[in-house]
Amino acid sequence: MVLMLSPEILEYYQRGGEQERLTAGAGRLEFLRTWDVLTRTLPPAPARILDVGGATGIYARPLAEAGHSVRVIDPVPEHVTTSGALDGVTAAVGDARDLPEADGSADAVLLLGPLYHLGDRADRLTAWREAARVVRPGGVVVAAVISRYASMLDGILKGFFADPAYVSMVDRTLTDGVHSHRGQVPRWFTSAYFHHPDEPAAEAAEAGLTAARTVAVEGPAWLTGPRLLEFLDDDHLRGVMLDHLRRVEAEPSLLGASSHLLTVAHRPAV
Numbered sequence: 001m002v003l004m005l006s007p008e009i010l011e012y013y014q015r016g017g018e019q020e021r022l023t024a025g026a027g028r029l030e031f032l033r034t035w036d037v038l039t040r041t042l043p044p045a046p047a048r049i050l051d052v053g054g055a056t057g058i059y060a061r062p063l064a065e066a067g068h069s070v071r072v073i074d075p076v077p078e079h080v081t082t083s084g085a086l087d088g089v090t091a092a093v094g095d096a097r098d099l100p101e102a103d104g105s106a107d108a109v110l111l112l113g114p115l116y117h118l119g120d121r122a123d124r125l126t127a128w129r130e131a132a133r134v135v136r137p138g139g140v141v142v143a144a145v146i147s148r149y150a151s152m153l154d155g156i157l158k159g160f161f162a163d164p165a166y167v168s169m170v171d172r173t174l175t176d177g178v179h180s181h182r183g184q185v186p187r188w189f190t191s192a193y194f195h196h197p198d199e200p201a202a203e204a205a206e207a208g209l210t211a212a213r214t215v216a217v218e219g220p221a222w223l224t225g226p227r228l229l230e231f232l233d234d235d236h237l238r239g240v241m242l243d244h245l246r247r248v249e250a251e252p253s254l255l256g257a258s259s260h261l262l263t264v265a266h267r268p269a270v
Contacts, residue, residue, distance in 0.1 A: 005075045008181075009117055012190035013055075013076045022058050026222060028232050030260055031058065032242060033217045034112070034144070037249075037262050038063075041142055042108050050106040050134060052096045052127075053113025057083030064088030071106075073099060074113075096127040101134040109135045111143035115200070116192045119178060124193075128207030138269035141209055142262060144217070145195040148177055150259045151188070157223055160188065197255035200263040209265035215249040216258035223257070 005013075022031035038059065042049065045067030051060050054072035056079050064070045064087060072083040072091040084091030094100050096114035109131040118124045131141045151170050160166040165181075166188065173179045177199075179192045201212035221228060221241060231237040248254055255261060 005117065006191070009190050010076060014078055026228050026232075029218050029222060029228065032232075032238075033219075033245060033249075034260075034262065035059070035062065036242060036246060037215060037217075037264070038110075038142065041140060041264050042068075043140070047107035048105070050099070050101060050109045050131075051083075052094075052099065052109060052111050052131065054083055054091075054110065055079045055113060057086045057089055057091075059110065059112065060089045060091075061086050071101075073101075097123055097130060099130045099134050103133055104136040104139075106135050107139050109139070109141045111141065113144065115143055115203075116146045116194065119191075119193045121203070124203055125207055128203055128209065132208050132267050135267050137267055139267050141204070141265050141267070143200060143204070143265075145200050145261050145263070146179075146192060147256055147258055147261055148173065148194045148196045149256050150194060151179055153223060153257070154259070157225060163187075195261065197252075197261060200261060201265070204263055204265040208268075210268050212263055212265035213250065214255065214261050214263045216245070216251075216255050217260035217262055218258050219245045219248060219254055220257040221245060222259050 021027045046069060048069045049063055051070055051072045054060050054074055057072060060070045060072050060083055070089045072080065072089060073094040074080050075093060075095055077093055080091045080093050083089055092100060096111060111127060111131055114127050115124050118127060135141055151173050155161045155166055155170055169179065169181065173194050177194045179189065179194050181191060197214060201214050204212040231241045
């Protein structure tokens with residue numbers, strides 16, 4: 001088994017922030033848009049879905065409720081305990097680069113957490129190849145990454161640029177995608193790799209997957225601050241927003257403005 005998370009990243013997730021991040025406040029937009037893409041991408045139930053980096057089961061729960069058989073693989077023991085207690089979900093500690101699963105054993109593989117914590121491209125390709133190995137021929141792999149420009153835009157939105165340490169961190173991220181606190185105690189998101197919008201589909205293709213396409217998750221809507229909450233809290237406005245974000249999700253000129261991106265790819269059928 002390869003080494004999983006660094007102590008810094010493990011400590012970040014052991015704080016428990018994943019329990020509520022996607023169910024409260026602006027994080028709801030990320031969940032709603034990701035769920036929208038999944039419902040249009042995954043095979044019909046019942047399917048066996050491997051949720052790699054599935055954390056506390058935020059997507060595993062509704063997938064199981066929809067009739068799928070879901071197995072979560074996550075490097076954080078606390079996440080595994082929580083997700084494994086959900087009805088219809090099994091869970092195990094594991095690493096995206098060395099999945100404890102048989103070849104072709106899943107109808108779909110989700111990589112909604114691992115790729116942005118693998119700073120080396122070789123490690124990301126290994127994770128992609130492991131997903132390609134365990135998904136059945138013709139099956140789908142859906143992977144999430146953080147946009148190269150997310151920390152810059154977040155710093156403008158939330159006023160973080162008043163801190164010189166944040167400025168330095170963003171300067172490095174814009175240069176090579178490395179989001180690093182350089183030995184400091186993390187005050188923002190933990191160390192990670194932020195992808196240029198062109199990168200994830202290229203990684204998927206190099207790993208042997210085909211028909212890779214990348215879509216924006218939040219698009220530019222996450223930058224609207226308090227107004228976003230008004231839309232999320234209103235049934236009509238929320239529906240209008242989600243409809244329009246779906247219509248422009250693949251627009252190349254908007255990909256970099258999204259905080260998160262999803263790449264959908266397939267294992268060749270033959």
